[in-house]
Amino acid sequence: MSSTKSIICKAAIAWKANTPLSIEQVEVLPPRAHEVRIKIAYTGICHTDAFTLSGDDPEGDYPVILGHEGAGIVESIGEGVTNVKVGDSVIALYTPECGECKFCKSGKTNLCGKIRATQGRGVMPDGTSRFKCKGQDILHFMGCSTFSQYTVVADISVVSVDPKVPMDRTCLLGCGITTGYGAATITAKINPGDNIAVFGAGCVGLSVIQGAAAKKAGKIIVVDINDSKREWAEKFGATDFIDPLDLPKDTNIVEKLIEITDGGCDYTFDCTGNVHVMRHALEACHKGWGESIVIGVAAAGKEIATRPFQLITGRVWRGCAFGGVKGRSQLPGLVQDYVNGTLKVDEFITHRRPLEEINQAFHDMQHGKCIRCVVNMA
Numbered sequence: 241m242s243s244t245k246s247i248i249c250k251a252a253i254a255w256k257a258n259t260p261l262s263i264e265q266v267e268v269l270p271p272r273a274h275e276v277r278i279k280i281a282y283t284g285i286c287h288t289d290a291f292t293l294s295g296d297d298p299e300g301d302y303p304v305i306l307g308h309e310g311a312g313i314v315e316s317i318g319e320g321v322t323n324v325k326v327g328d329s330v331i332a333l334y335t336p337e338c339g340e341c342k343f344c345k346s347g348k349t350n351l352c353g354k355i356r357a358t359q360g361r362g363v364m365p366d367g368t369s370r371f372k373c374k375g376q377d378i379l380h381f382m383g384c385s386t387f388s389q390y391t392v393v394a395d396i397s398v399v400s401v402d403p404k405v406p407m408d409r410t411c412l413l414g415c416g417i418t419t420g421y422g423a424a425t426i427t428a429k430i431n432p433g434d435n436i437a438v439f440g441a442g443c444v445g446l447s448v449i450q451g452a453a454a455k456k457a458g459k460i461i462v463v464d465i466n467d468s469k470r471e472w473a474e475k476f477g478a479t480d481f482i483d484p485l486d487l488p489k490d491t492n493i494v495e496k497l498i499e500i501t502d503g504g505c506d507y508t509f510d511c512t513g514n515v516h517v518m519r520h521a522l523e524a525c526h527k528g529w530g531e532s533i534v535i536g537v538a539a540a541g542k543e544i545a546t547r548p549f550q551l552i553t554g555r556v557w558r559g560c561a562f563g564g565v566k567g568r569s570q571l572p573g574l575v576q577d578y579v580n581g582t583l584k585v586d587e588f589i590t591h592r593r594p595l596e597e598i599n600q601a602f603h604d605m606q607h608g609k610c611i612r613c614v615v616n617m618a
């Protein structure tokens with residue numbers, strides 16, 4: 241049912257790049273046509289939130305409410321909304337799904353194009369913001385802004401899920417876990433026995449591992465410069481763990497991977513955002529058919545490089561957003577995969593914090609043993 245009233249609530253605002261978030265009282269305007277206002281219950285913090293906060297995101301602009309890995313309850317809907325209703329348990333989608341645009345109709349990508357231009361400018365599809373604080377408009381982020389107790393999203397950027405599943409779990413299907421699992425089970429076409437390598441054993445990389453294990457991959461080799469991730473990688477199904485910094489001086493990670501996979505990997509995945517790692521991931525692929533999938537986000541100006549010969553001799557370089565998953569069509573099924581035990585979610589939660597401690601949660605993520613911190617937005 242549509243509401244005409246604003247809501248005053250708490251949100252963590254990034255007033256400018258590279259500064260701690262500030263907990264503020266914000267006004268959240270009512271949803272307009274084809275918009276949904278959500279009471280956010282829990283949100284994860286993804287490395288991409290930190291990427292934008294750092295100032296490295298070419299689309300980054302301020303002041304902004306970050307957060308794109310969130311779940312909550314529909315509080316009100318605007319005119320014309322039919323896909324969700326007040327009271328639904330939902331996940332916000334930074335990759336929307338309109339079902340009508342050239343991209344959605346292509347059957348070749350999950351990258352819906354309907355609202356990407358306005359989303360990239362931090363505004364709603366009509367070009368305006370639904371957040372106000374201290375007399376000024378506050379920008380939206382990735383069409384979600386889950387670091388606010390209430391947020392407004394486009395109706396194509398939200399999906400209802402099983403209300404019996406706790407939202408401190410479903411929030412994590414809003415980005416990292418789904419991205420990694422989808423990269424391994426949808427974007428890559430892993431056959432049983434295929435040898436794969438995962439570079440970076442954070443939330444995304446660990447979820448690639450679980451996806452590859454689900455596809456009955458052969459060797460699942462995890463490459464991370466942080467030895468403490470060995471245990472994590474094995475917990476999610478890795479068969480081998482290599483810290484490149486431990487290799488003999490005369491051996492590099494590409495040679496090592498080619499050696500232990502009899503010519504190279506069938507698939508590799510970059511989950512680090514480091515463009516040099518992306519090159520290693522490509523060149524560790526098997527001649528003739530190996531595919532490397534870029535997931536990591538790199539800063540403005542960073543570019544990848546390799547010899548054209550690597551591609552001429554059959555290696556394929558591709559990437560994916562949100563694992564290639566169509567949020568409105570496929571997330572409810574992934575939630576059920578969690579319910580029936582085939583998709584790990586609980587195991588990713590290493591930290592929990594209240595909204596007031598969100599800056600410490602960013603610190604957790606960038607130091608120590610954090611895989612995912614879940615923030616309680618109450």
Ligand SMILES: NC(=O)C1=CN([C@@H]2O[C@H](COP(=O)(O)OP(=O)(O)OC[C@H]3O[C@@H](n4cnc5c(N)ncnc54)[C@H](OP(=O)(O)O)[C@@H]3O)[C@@H](O)[C@H]2O)C=CC1
Pocket residue numbers: 286287288291415416419439440441442443444445463464465466469511512513514517534535536537538560561562563611
């Ligand atoms: N394409 C998409 O749709 C999405 C992309 N992303 C991006 O994916 C990447 C991973 O996200 P997330 O898992 O949350 O990030 P994390 O920071 O949790 O994980 C990154 C992992 O890579 C390791 N690492 C860093 N540098 C290297 C290196 N040179 N060689 C090997 N390992 C390395 C890190 O180790 P250490 O802990 O020691 O730093 C860490 O374990 C990020 O760039 C993020 O922005 C995230 C979600 C969706």
Ligand SMILES: N[C@@H](CCC(=O)N[C@@H](CSC=O)C(=O)NCC(=O)O)C(=O)O
Pocket residue numbers: 286287288289297298299300335351356415537538540561562
């Ligand atoms: N604004 C950033 C975009 C970085 C990026 O690639 N984002 C991913 C999701 S990362 C989630 O944690 C993505 O979905 N990209 C597709 C898109 O349409 O943006 C930049 O410009 O670097």
Ligand SMILES: [Zn+2]
Pocket residue numbers: 286287288289308309415416
């Ligand atoms: Zn993310």
Ligand SMILES: [Zn+2]
Pocket residue numbers: 336337338339340341342343344345351352353354
């Ligand atoms: Zn679309």
